[in-house]
Amino acid sequence: ETTKERILREGRIVVGIHNRSPWGFRDDKTGEPTGWHPDILKAAFAELGVTNLEFQVTEFGALIPGLLAGRFDAVASGLAITPDRCKQVAFGAPDLQAPDAAIVLAGNPKDIHGYADIADDETIIMGAGRGSVVTTNAKAAGVPETRMLLFPDIESNLSALRAGRIDTALMASPTVIGLLAGNAHGLERALPFDVGQASTNFAAIAFRKEDVDLRALYDEQLAKLKGTEAFAAIMGKYGFGEAEAVPPGITATDLCNREP
Amino acid sequence: MTLIDIWLGILQGLGTTAAVTAYGLVFAIPFALAFGVAQYLTGGVARLLVTGVIEFWRSSAVIILLFVFYYALPVVGITLSAMTVSAMVLGLNAGGYASQAVRAGLQALPSGQREAGAALGLSRPAILLLIELPQALITMSPTFVNTVIQLVKATALVSLVTLTDMTFRAKEIAQVEYKPVAIYTALLLAFFVVCYPIALAGRWLERRVAAPGSRADGI
Amino acid sequence: MGFDLAFALSSVPIILGAVGTTLFVALVSCIGAAATGFLFEMVRRVGGIAGLTIGFVIDFIRSTPVLAWLYFLYFVLPFYGIRLGSMTVGVMGLSLYYSGYLAEVFKAGIDAIPRGQSEAARALSLSRRDAVIHVIAPQMLRNIAAPLGNYFVSILKATPYLAVLAVPEMLGQAFDIASETYRYTEPLVVAGIIFLVLALAISHGVKRLERRLLAVGAR
Amino acid sequence: MSTQSDTIVDIQGLNKWFGALHVLKNVDLTVGSGTRVVVCGPSGSGKSTLIRCINGLETYQQGTLRLAGTMLGLNARETAAARRQTGMVFQSFNLFPHLTVLSNCTLALRRVAGRSRAEAEDIAMAHLEKVRIPEKAKSYPGQLSGGQQQRVAIARALCLNPRIMLFDEPTSALDPEMIKEVLDVMVALARDGMTMVCVTHEMGFAREVADQVVFMDGGCILDSASSRDFFGSAGHPRSRLFLEKILKH
Amino acid sequence: MSTQSDTIVDIQGLNKWFGALHVLKNVDLTVGSGTRVVVCGPSGSGKSTLIRCINGLETYQQGTLRLAGTMLGLNARETAAARRQTGMVFQSFNLFPHLTVLSNCTLALRRVAGRSRAEAEDIAMAHLEKVRIPEKAKSYPGQLSGGQQQRVAIARALCLNPRIMLFDEPTSALDPEMIKEVLDVMVALARDGMTMVCVTHEMGFAREVADQVVFMDGGCILDSASSRDFFGSAGHPRSRLFLEKILKH
């Protein structure tokens, strides 16, 4: 019995999230797991009778190991598609465009509007998630490592920004949108933000490599879902618009083969 | 959200914290007793083996053990639940520490106690069970209490293996409610209200243990 | 996801690159914790309001997890105008946290010295300071070598927590390699082994020190 | 008082080493039933070691040691059985601090002799009365004075009804006033005909009850004489010197 | 030997409580320069407490205690200065186990008297010779016998050149053979005219050197008499009973 067959038979899928708004998190009011990827997954599988989504909440660093260890059937927590990750897991079709974005204190006191600004101003300290794609992009844009503080999670980044330990926190734009939709008073997104040469990231749900059939099924369902009212509603729910929509023709395979 | 709301929100993770602690003790106590006694009684190669097992659990970094047991072992076909892995790793780590207390407690007993038992014709197991262990456990009880506190606090790591404990709750609240001062203060207070009574109990025990007639003075 | 030995070996040099930071942080924290702990214990022994307050501070520290302290010092203090570097906060946090435990160790070590020793010092008219330096402290050190060593190992094992403060220590490096390559087991196992080796080296060093301390004037 | 009809302890050519240290050198000693032997000698001379060999707390390397006819040290079970014939009283009492006086006395009765709780308590109370301390049965050792503790230790040893009592400096950890209350109990035991080997420096006691006084130095028995001869002018010069020192002050 | 020209210790109506326990009751005692006082009495009678009050190791609640003219307990600095006039020797020696014999003796000389290392060592060696143990100067206390340790403790106390030596059961933790070597040193000190207050049950010593014998019970001084009167037939019935008990065995 493959994972796909088991999921269809039981009507249940185990999903790993790392508790990150808006990607996949527990709604503090209802206590129910929710978020962009869980909603997509729910919508995609609903008509197949898979209505029972069981969520496992863990740390970001444990998501892929957990998937590979069979602790979850899928990771629905905002993983970006990168060639390195493609060696470990199989990504479903990209569902969201995630350009790098910057959060700053309200009023943008250091006037940050791109990687170049950060690289040029010696006094700016930048924060980012440990091992996140933005660090690679920032380095490529000439930001020295001595002016980068890497934190294990988003809270630490925001706490550090608030505490004045960093001047800006770099993360994917959907994350920024999600954060600012909440109660992050006194913070704002640095707009516009010029990422320079950096290529845009695309997020997707990840499966195990051996579950080819499961991924195929998901891709099929997602294709049907895209363009529907329901999909647009989910986009709207999290405040995503045109800038975040995936342009047609971009596939996971292409992204996997992209030069790093 | 006020400080109180945040604090109550963090306390929602108390169930997990308490469960991991209680289940962890199920590992810690037998391990501490069995291996502490074994280290006390054995010699030579056997003692090296016992010491090796104790040192493995005691000296390894807990966070790494959690990770390996939860995410690496299923690859070789051993799948344990998150609760079991947490309780086992944290419990045996604490048990490793406590085993040293058990051994030290046994070694610290005047040899006259064992000899008096032998002179009365008691067998070695009877001496251990009826004379040595009861006394060692009494003297070591404050250390055990401290081990419980350490176990409670170590649960701050179990979010790595998908459990929602108090520290994880703090981080969850941190994403909806952006107030670092309130959240981290509340987190300190949340642990404090759980652990402080245990610490007080430990102090009380310490005073009891040091009570009448048992205090060696002078030589 | 099998274990790729070649990959594991390739990660060794990178992880070892951070061993300096880890050892530095651990060493400075050990010294800081021992000094603060000793001071705490001395104040507690004097008693009075200061002694009671410090006694409560010690219990408070012991009742809360180190992670919460690090968060607190790093993210909350700046709101009150105190902004310290992450290395400073890390060392301060570990020192403060473990000083609570070491104060307890010192207490036990001093309590275990026969009362006659401090009385003899007083009878010889030694000042309190001289008695502590020349009579109490050296003997306390012999009593506490083993538990002190345990806590030094604990401090070493606590350095990974500094990852939350963006201190580039060993486990953080391992996680960096992991998140770049998405292979977790190998770097973590490598880091785990290095930690274990360092921990065992410390334990061994402490045992030798203990033996030498005990050899002085032994019967 | 009683006849030396049969031999309880029979030691021939006993040698014992602690590592390289030769602590007992060719020791010969026989103790007949009903005899009272006092062992004395300077510190480190091997007195404790000798008495601990007699009840099997120490092993030995050469020679033979027969206790009530059984060779000690050959067979663990026989050694254990023979040891039950002895009652040992230590210098530092070694009562079990976590048990009441009564439980201290009944422990071996119940675990070793297999008596019921009621039986054991009856026996124990009888012996506590013998040492004149029945009212402390429910107390813990830490609540008693040194002399009381030592009397309980004697009662505890008597409970198993030993054929021989071994005492290792039973009064040297006691306050001067309490020494007498313990010695009085021991004298009474001797008068009842109990066989005893007693390491002590209480020469008054030795003079009063000992049939034989043994003087040890450096692991050897230098002198072994009747009490009268020992305290008379005969004997080894070393034992004379020792006696002088401890009687002088 | 020396005249009782001036008073070193002058205690009037001393009362001390440990919590609710009244351990010293209206104690009066004067010790003149060059006098030897022996204090005896049953365990718990307050002997140690009294002697510890004399050198300020214990505080008291009522009465006056003058040491070499200074009221103890009024002023911390004066108390400390007065305490330097006393040398104390404890039952359990209380040598510092981590220091050599020589360092045990020089510690206070260097830290309190402010002597240089060389000076301190000369003084210490002189006193170690006085107690006949100079060859052990480089040993650690753990390597010495009990008697040797106690002699070192006496030398250590003598180093600060005290006007009065206080002894609290200096021989009761010793093996019988070693008691004599320590008593001999104490007798020699007494013959040199050292003022001494000594808690001991060595009645031979008391008879030989004491000018005055004090008997305590229940925190009171029941008897305070010249040595001759005390060992004669006079005195309090309680002290007679006590003497009987400890002299009998």
Ligand SMILES: Nc1ncnc2c1ncn2[C@@H]1O[C@H](COP(=O)(O)OP(=O)(O)OP(=O)(O)O)[C@@H](O)[C@H]1O
């Ligand atoms: N367990 C042991 N290991 C090594 N040496 C020992 C041990 N027990 C005793 N000894 C040594 O054996 C010798 C004889 O010791 P023993 O205790 O029999 O002397 P003792 O005559 O009883 O002296 P004391 O009057 O001090 O009790 C001493 O030199 C002692 O140090």
Ligand SMILES: Nc1ncnc2c1ncn2[C@@H]1O[C@H](COP(=O)(O)OP(=O)(O)OP(=O)(O)O)[C@@H](O)[C@H]1O
């Ligand atoms: N620190 C203390 N706290 C409370 N009670 C004490 C303290 N020290 C002594 N006592 C009590 O005070 C009383 C007198 O004690 P002290 O030590 O002076 O007696 P002692 O005559 O020296 O007896 P011993 O011959 O046993 O040494 C005893 O009842 C003792 O229990």
Ligand SMILES: [Mg+2]
């Ligand atoms: Mg002995």
Ligand SMILES: [Mg+2]
């Ligand atoms: Mg006393």
